[in-house]
Amino acid sequence: MSETENRLLSVVEHWLPRMEVAGIPSATAKAVIDSAGVWENWLAAWSAEGDRHAGMGEAALARGRRVTAGEAFARASLFYHFGQFMAFDDLDAKERVAALKVAAFRKAAPLLEQPGEPVEVPFEGGVLRGYLRRPAGQEPHPLALIIPGSDSTKEEFPAFERHFLLRGMATLSLDGPGQGEGRSHGHLRADVAPAVAAAIKAVEDRPGLTGAVGLVGMAFGGFLALRAAAALEGLAAVVSINGFYDLGALWPSLPKVYQDNITFALGGDDVVESARRFTLADIEGPAVPALVLHGGRDRIFPPSEAQKCADICRAGAELHVFPTGNHVCNNIPWMYRPLVADWLAERLKA
Template sequence: MMSESKLLSVVEHWLPRIEVAGIPSATAKEVITRAGDWAGWLPAWLEEADRNEAIAVDAEAKGWRVTAGEAYARAAACAHFGQFMAFEDLAAKAAAAERKCTIYRRAAPLLDPPAQPVGIPFEGAALTGYLRRPVGVDAAPLALIVPGSDSTKEEFPNFEKHFLARGIATFSLDGPGQGEGRLFGPLRPDITAAIAATLERLKGESGLSGKVALVGMAFGGNLVLRAASALPDLAAVVSINGFADLGAFAPALPQVYRDNLRFALGTEDVLGAAAGFTIANAPPIMVPALIIHGGRDKIFPVSEAEASARACSGRVDLHVLPEGNHVCNNIPWVYRPLVADWLGDRFADR
């Protein structure tokens, strides 16, 4: 019964996220039905990853690069969502996560435009991310995308398209504690040093103008706001369903998200660790800020968007979308163009 309850809870909160990541709605629902309960979740998604990877391999052998790239990206997404929230067997979760990374590396050069893997020297090892440049733009501004607590860079090719279509390059990063960044330990309350190292590394890449904005999803929203308070040369910062102070509402989080935080924060003392994830004591955020939040978010309350906006001392645009769920993924046609258009205006100094 608990296994069935967890599956229903994950689907309730995150099915739209699965769909906007590139898994067709009918396919996602069929995989969930095949899973039956939570014990079947990871195997069902890995089976779907196998199916899409086989399509990709066949298409690549025939020289059908577009089809191959799309199918590899779907296969990687399937492996990603298989390990998503699967904390019962951490070895199986890690194996699925590694499979996702391996498959996405095959997708990357076949995407349009291609995704270039970039390593960022950091604390004696390397962070990893993917750089995509818009076609026909000699010096593009950059949206640096930071994932949430159990999200990774491989989840974002569809999101990146909105920026690329507007002449904005993208760099999707696994920060410390995220995806391949788990080698640096659990999530950190402050990733400013990792962002600064990424910006320094990207200075050596061609086709970029030097203008950079940070874009954070969910947990990443808090991380980019905190980093923006210490990086005044940014062009802008965007928080999408983030928060200002995790400790303020952590006791009210749904059980499935508390399970996530035990893994993401690397401790059984979730409430104690949550207290560190706050912008309350950070310097004021002076760069232009866009704060977006779904009015129906059952994980991070709308009051956290309002508190985030109050932490901004420069221009701040707050949009609470009444029908939006967590990260507004049930209305991607509303929030994703809004983010990309708003950033386009900031980069153009409009």
């Protein structure tokens, strides 16, 4: 078996459940993977499927079938996303497909059941971008601010957002610095508190919000959420799902495919030295209620990281390590996603 075939299998092994829970049916995802066959064909195969669903969206929209169109554009965005998310061999091609992802979701957002409203966040002389969604029903609503990880972006989260929306919370999924469209601000950074603060300020005067805010981060975003919550005042709660305590200490044990991911996300000449900056060891932890979740079978960030993350939380942390859970517990979404949404709704008094 060649190195590239090993890479394809590694990506599938770690992230197929994530693709499925994001909204790509298992049979469809596996059919695209089979059509790729080897890693060199991965980006092309997923992009072609994205093109097919984008075409379905255009055809539905032309006939006035807005619900169907919205669903198709959202699926297209996911196919483009998972085509490029681990593709680092041709960065120009990766960038082109990432742009298709952004464009497809921009068409999907206003057609979703709870429409996505584009948000531009003034930040460091430019803007960060996100999508604000409000639940149906009586206003106002508290806000769940969702922080992506090293390779996820705001376009990946509609299925996750639904859990919060159904419980009376608005959602704001944000591309921070180094994430998705936020790469215009450089590489991923450990201190995202200024970006989160700017995002909260950007929506604070929008109608339908109570002003109560909780942070939710998954994987690398779980670390970022804890770092931001430790630095910001006025938050109501923070959730970290399969995050980590110290990336530099984990570096030697990270799977090769994830090391490649982090090398792209962090940039610089010395990625190991950059990774050492992503630690909770040198900060005073969050002083708001915290929920820390982890999968016991996570082969990227070991479950021992969860206890370390919980231990720094000054207001205490509710800790759950699910023995059968994989990375971000996406093989058991029915277990962790309702728990996260219920817990946050109770803290935000949704």
